[in-house]
Amino acid sequence: MNHPLPLHHTLASPSALARVRYWVGVDGGGTGTRVKLADATGRVLGQGEAGPSALGQGVAQAWRHIQAALAQAAAQAGLGELALETCALGAGLSGANVLADAQAFIDTQPGFAAVLLENDGYTTVLGAHGGAPGLVVAAGTGTVGEVLRADGSRAIASGWGWVCGDEGSGAWLGLRAMAHAQQAQDGRVPVSELARRVWAVAGQDREAILAWCAGAGQHGYASLAPLVLDVADAGDAAALALRAQAVAALEQLAHSLDPQAELPLALAGSIAKRLLAYFSGNIRARCVESQGDSADGALLLVGSALNDKTGTR
Incomplete structure (x- = not known):
């Protein structure tokens, strides 16, 4: 299932996108960042972790921790330092629904061939259901629910914060x-x-x-x-x-x-x-077992965007 480009994204030219060798999937929250590094078929090569990348804690910190986790994933994959222009990055980040922070994140991206930004709830839905329609109810420290419907529409509920919401968390x-x-x-x-x-x-x-x-x-x-x-x-x-x-x-x-x-x-x-x-x-x-996690959902964002823009995969 192809998905529309996120509201917040930046893409190189189709010819540059066609030269992308690596996909990067990011799951970023208030306590940590997880990155999965994949080849251009979506096969995961390595994983890495770093500190928080929730946008509400600062855009510069988010990029710093994302790149630290990516370096760890590349090392696990047996790769040296990656040339960012060979990488397309999808990110599901807490706080991506705050428009000013999301735009600042895109505007300060350090040179990836593509950056696609969504909130982490949506990438969790994508990962859990392999990009197909489905629903996720997440309740841990907080609570949020997100749905991707068969017609492509999306909705989110709860997630208002622990002071006056997040019921069931x-x-x-x-x-x-x-x-x-x-x-x-x-x-x-x-x-x-x-x-x-x-x-x-x-x-x-x-x-x-x-x-x-x-x-x-x-x-x-x-x-x-x-x-x-x-x-x-x-x-x-x-x-x-x-x-x-x-x-x-x-x-x-x-x-x-x-x-x-x-x-x-x-x-x-x-x-x-x-x-x-x-x-x-x-x-x-x-209830079904999740097929993947938020970082897998972020990789699906990348695959969908590159399929749409290059027509080569």
């Missing part, structure tokens, strides 16, 4: 577990095993809990999610209620993107995968 579960533990501390609700487990992490008294919350941030709250699910597995009523709410939120997300319940669904992220057994029968029946 690890941070969302952790926030609610902490709220329950605070209420139990006050005597507003009965003390549960969930409350005890949260206190074991955050502290046993009001001052300690307030201090923990002040410094927790998204990742701190998300770190509480596994204990919520562990305690739910053991039958704790408060944890079971939170687990049920998370399942309902993720099912609602899937339904909003595919109301006809027709498309294959791939799950991404530790929370979504752990909750699979508790989804409704229809959701479970449509």
Whole structure:
């Protein structure tokens, strides 16, 4: 399935594109960057990793870490330093939906024959379903869903951030577990095993809990999610209620993107995968194993663009 060029891209002339020898697929987020280096048939030759390349953390940093991960991938493939004009790069980056940052990323590209930029949710969909129509619900630290429909249209839902969104995510579960533990501390609700487990992490008294919350941030709250699910597995009523709410939120997300319940669904992220057994029968029946990841989806962007522009592959 060919896909339209991303809104943000730069391409050399068709004759220059025809001389591209390597494809580069980038998956970049707020904690790290993964690069897959492939030959001009899409066969992966090497992989590399580096620091974050989410555009919200800075465009210069994104390019620095992408090139560091690419150098690692090239070394793994037994190649020397790559001439960038022989490479076409596809990137799925967190923050690519912020237009100013996306354009700055394209404008400062260091000399690749092509750069194709999408948000990492879309490249995750492409990778998961091999470029075919499908849906991805990702729930780990945060939550987001994205769909590619049979008519080529796309949609995204959730992903609004942990402060007031990302329902069903690890941070969302952790926030609610902490709220329950605070209420139990006050005597507003009965003390549960969930409350005890949260206190074991955050502290046993009001001052300690307030201090923990002040410094927790998204990742701190998300770190509480596994204990919520562990305690739910053991039958704790408060944890079971939170687990049920998370399942309902993720099912609602899937339904909003595919109301006809027709498309294959791939799950991404530790929370979504752990909750699979508790989804409704229809959701479970449509779940498929991902064919690839976001970096694979970025490679598909490159292949589609080069096929369209050169007609040689």
